[in-house]
Amino acid sequence: MRDNLFNNNADIADFRFDADVVKVFDDMVRRSVPGYDSMIQMVGLVARMYGQDNTNYYDLGSSTGAISLALALNNKNKNNTFIAIDNSAEMVKKCQANLSNKIDNLQVLCSDITDTKINDASIVVLNLTLQFIDVGARAALLKKIYDGLNPGGVLIISEKIHFEDPETQDHITKLHLDFKRENGYSELEIANKRQAIENVMITETKKNHIDRLRDCGFMETSCYFQCLNFVSFLSVK
Ligand SMILES: C[S@@+](CC[C@H](N)C(=O)[O-])C[C@H]1O[C@@H](n2cnc3c(N)ncnc32)[C@H](O)[C@@H]1O
Numbered sequence: 595m596r597d598n599l600f601n602n603n604a605d606i607a608d609f610r611f612d613a614d615v616v617k618v619f620d621d622m623v624r625r626s627v628p629g630y631d632s633m634i635q636m637v638g639l640v641a642r643m644y645g646q647d648n649t650n651y652y653d654l655g656s657s658t659g660a661i662s663l664a665l666a667l668n669n670k671n672k673n674n675t676f677i678a679i680d681n682s683a684e685m686v687k688k689c690q691a692n693l694s695n696k697i698d699n700l701q702v703l704c705s706d707i708t709d710t711k712i713n714d715a716s717i718v719v720l721n722l723t724l725q726f727i728d729v730g731a732r733a734a735l736l737k738k739i740y741d742g743l744n745p746g747g748v749l750i751i752s753e754k755i756h757f758e759d760p761e762t763q764d765h766i767t768k769l770h771l772d773f774k775r776e777n778g779y780s781e782l783e784i785a786n787k788r789q790a791i792e793n794v795m796i797t798e799t800k801k802n803h804i805d806r807l808r809d810c811g812f813m814e815t816s817c818y819f820q821c822l823n824f825v826s827f828l829s830v831k
Contacts, residue, residue: 595617595618595621596618596621597618597621597622597625598618598783599614599615599618599622599787600782600783600786600787600790601780601782601783601786602786603782606786606789606790607790608790608791608793608794609787609790609791609794609795610682610794611657611680611682611684611685612682612684613684615684616658616682616684616685616687616688619657619658619685619688620658620660623657623722624777625774625777625778625779626774626777626779626787627722627754627824628770628773628821628822628824629819629820629821629822629824630824632819632821633721633752633819633824633826634660634661634664634721635664636750636818636819636826637661637664637665637668637719637721637750638664638665638667638668639668640717640748640750640828641664641665641668641669641717642668642669642670644716644717644746644747644748644830645665645669645670645671645674645716645717646671646716646744646746646747647671647672647673647674648672648673648674648714649671649674649714649715649716649717649744649747650674650675650676650677650712650713650714650715650716651665651669651674651675651676651677651715651716651717651718651719652677652679652712652715652717652718652719652739653665653676653677653678653679653719653721654679654707654710654718654719654720654723655679655680655707655720655721655722655723655724655726656678656679656680656685656686656689656702657680657682657685657688657689658685658688658689658692659678659688659689659692659693659702660721661678661719661721662676662678662689662693662697662700663692663693663696663697665717665719666693666696666697666700671716674699674716675699675700675701676697676699676700676701677701677703678693678700678701678702678703679702679703679704679705679707679710680702680703680704680705681704681705681706681707682704683704686702686703686704689702690702707720707723707727707735708727708731708734708735711742712738712739712741712742712743713742714742714744715739715742715743715744715747716743716744716746716747716748717747717748717750718739718742718743718747718748718749718750719749719750720749720750720751720752721750721751721752722752722753722754724751724753725753725754725795725796725797726794726795729796729798732806733806733809733810736749736806736807736810736812737810737811739810740810740811740812740831741811743831744831745831746830746831747830747831748828748829748830748831749807749812749827749828749829749831750826750827750828750829751803751807751826751827751829752819752824752825752826752827753797753798753803753824753825753827754795754797754823754824755797755798755799755800755803755823755824755825756797756798756799756823757799757823758799758801766822766823767823769822770822770823771784773822797823800817800825803815803827804817804827807827807829811831812829812830812831814829814830815827815828815829815830816828
């Protein structure tokens with residue numbers, strides 16, 4: 595269903611992943627996040643390279659389940675459990691409906707990822723999710739993921755970032771706005787969405803992410819994908 599949630603002059607409340615967003619999420623994310631489909635495709639490649647037998651694959655902030663599906667379709671290993679976690683009950687329902695007949699060994703959990711145990715993992719994915727976690731809680735989450743990964747396991751983080759250099763920030767932001775316009779969003783929709791999301795989604799720089807990953811134990815992190823102000827990091831334990 596096409597996203598026109600912000601095409602009105604109503605008062606703007608903080609953005610929530612509620613039933614209205616669930617209905618339009620797949621359209622919204624593709625028209626708002628440059629390179630979204632490539633991000634998903636890359637997760638599939640990583641799954642093929644780093645997946646291990648007898649381990650769990652985690653999709654944290656799973657929304658409608660695109661990452662879990664990519665992990666499962668690309669899995670070459672044996673005896674894996676796919677664990678998709680989201681704290682939006684409406685998203686969990688949609689994820690279950692999308693995936694239950696497509697993935698064996700799937701668990702879809704309605705839970706806060708900061709409270710959920712991670713264990714026996716070879717792949718953990720935070721695709722566009724960490725940016726919605728309180729900045730002060732991010733290190734503890736990443737440390738917990740590091741501790742729950744087996745040696746040789748990987749964490750993939752995709753995020754919207756901002757740039758240290760104000761000029762770069764300005765130029766890339768303009769290109770991102772043009773991307774949204776080209777995908778049919780009006781100036782009103784762009785302004786309303788920005789207002790709704792500004793207190794909810796807190797971006798950081800590439801350096802912030804890489805430094806924190808190192809502090810949490812990940813000695814090897816590469817920024818292996820970037821499209822404008824959206825990046826993916828691959829961290830190997
Ligand atoms: C932008 S969406 C993620 C998109 C999805 N990973 C994908 O690639 O299609 C962010 C998701 O994170 C979930 N989320 C945000 N904070 C969370 C938390 N503390 N615990 C669990 N899920 C959370 C939201 O409900 C939302 O579904």
